Structures are given as structure tokens and as C-alpha cells.
Amino acid sequence: MKILIAEDDLTSRRILEAILTKWGYDVICVSNGDDAIDRLLDADAPKLVLLDWIMPDKDGIEVCRIVRQEETTTPPYIILLTGKGDKKDIAKGLDSGANDYIVKPYDKDELQARINVGQRMVELQNALAEKEKFQGVLEMAGAVCHEFNQPLMVISGYSEMLLMDISEDNPQYETVERINEQVHCLGEITKKLMRVAKYRTKSYLKGNIVDISEASQG
Known part of the structure; x- marks a missing residue:
């Protein structure tokens, strides 16, 4: 140190x-x-x-x-x-x-003891700062998931509607089905991230949410 x-x-x-x-x-x-x-x-x-x-x-x-x-x-x-x-x-x-x-x-022993106290305080301070930084990352992850879920829901809805309107023998059916599957995969990923960040849909009403648009302009 x-x-x-x-x-x-x-x-x-x-x-x-x-x-x-x-x-x-x-x-x-x-x-x-x-x-x-x-x-x-x-x-x-x-x-x-x-x-x-x-x-x-x-x-x-x-x-x-x-x-x-x-x-x-x-x-x-x-x-x-x-x-x-x-x-x-x-x-x-x-x-x-x-x-x-x-x-x-x-006294040399007193000096060492006081420095040791200072070192412990600095190490504790650094640990707390890292914890706060990590918490900020989690909050941002939750906010990103929240924002990301909106367009995913739209894509998922439209792809489901297209699958209902297209017959299975249509050349485009497999493409739309593939899109729908990948959208569901992305949805599962966002759910996992939200669980890690301890976010739930209802918590957005009271939680500490980062405004992505505003933050990106800063």
C-alpha cells in the first residue's frame, strides 16, 4: 500500500x-x-x-x-x-x-499501531466503494432489462400474429418461427439478469430506476 x-x-x-x-x-x-x-x-x-x-x-x-x-x-x-x-x-x-x-x-510501536488502524480503515473504505460500484452496475442492468423488455414484447407479439396468419408450408413460416424462438431466448436472458439484480416488475413502481435516455446524454 x-x-x-x-x-x-x-x-x-x-x-x-x-x-x-x-x-x-x-x-x-x-x-x-x-x-x-x-x-x-x-x-x-x-x-x-x-x-x-x-x-x-x-x-x-x-x-x-x-x-x-x-x-x-x-x-x-x-x-x-x-x-x-x-x-x-x-x-x-x-x-x-x-x-x-x-x-x-x-514511539515506533505506537506509530505502527496507528498506521495499522489507518490501513484497515482504507481497506474497509475501498471495499465499501467497490460494493457501491457493483450495486450501481446491478441497478443499470435492471434498468436495461426493463427497457429491453418493451421492444421484445412487441416483436414477440407480432411474430406470434404472423405465425397464426401464415400456413406451415409457407417458405416464410420457418423464418418467423425462428425469430419468435430467439425473442423468447432473449426474454429468458433478461429475466435471469433481473433476478440477479433483484428486480421484479412491481418493484419498478418504487425502485431506484436509471433513466437510460437521460444517462446516455450525460
Whole structure:
């Protein structure tokens, strides 16, 4: 898992990098607030962050506030590194958007424990985001089936009428019969998809249906 270290002190940054690399993390280091923001707003941003409070350009509090303004289903888990142990300072850091804090000089075991908590939260967050994405796919599948069934019913109805009007020795009878069979096959497929998506005909009256026409214009 990627983890970002935003720390202006070179010695502290290198020590943290060595420790986290040893723990198996893919470490990215920056030395100021502006670079931290650039990394955290990147499409492939790290989801775990060790963020120093006091840094050049923008401090950790400003970085937290700017990052938290971004709408995302998978926000980063930010641990604020600070020499400020006063409760008011800690509250200020958490109010800015930090998820956790650790006071310098920190104990290595405590640091690992707090990072482990952050990793579990990120993994849970990612799992929930995937679940929501999958639910969206199911809703779209149900909506597609609903829309698809309308023309299928029309084709099926007309093919049934043609079969009643055409004698079996008519050269076109077999073609129409084949069309009718395939329409029924498609109908069975849509029924299976609707069962997977937990859609039923009556549920459309109250369910969350995607408007295909509107969505395709977006």
C-alpha cells in the first residue's frame, strides 16, 4: 500500500521512510505542503498519509482542509505528526480533517499501531466503494432489462400474429418461427439478469430506476 510522508525535516523524513519501507509500504516523500497537496489530489494518490503540522508553503492544517474539500468515495487517511501535545491543538488538527494524530517524538510501536488502524480503515473504505460500484452496475442492468423488455414484447407479439396468419408450408413460416424462438431466448436472458439484480416488475413502481435516455446524454 502507498503511504505519503510530508515532512520538511530531512532527518525525520529519511528515518520515517526507512521504517515504513521496512514495514512493506510503498513510500512517497515530500517536504512541503504544496507538494503534499499535489500528490494527494493526483488520480493515483496514496490513501495513507503521515502529515507534519509545521511545513513550508502550507502547513498540515491547511493541507487537510484543502484535501477534504475534494469529493471522493475513497478519501485519504491522514495521521498528523505534531510536537503540539496540548488538547486544544489536537482538537484543532482533528477538526481540520485529520483522522488521527501522533505527538513527536513518537514511539515506533505506537506509530505502527496507528498506521495499522489507518490501513484497515482504507481497506474497509475501498471495499465499501467497490460494493457501491457493483450495486450501481446491478441497478443499470435492471434498468436495461426493463427497457429491453418493451421492444421484445412487441416483436414477440407480432411474430406470434404472423405465425397464426401464415400456413406451415409457407417458405416464410420457418423464418418467423425462428425469430419468435430467439425473442423468447432473449426474454429468458433478461429475466435471469433481473433476478440477479433483484428486480421484479412491481418493484419498478418504487425502485431506484436509471433513466437510460437521460444517462446516455450525460
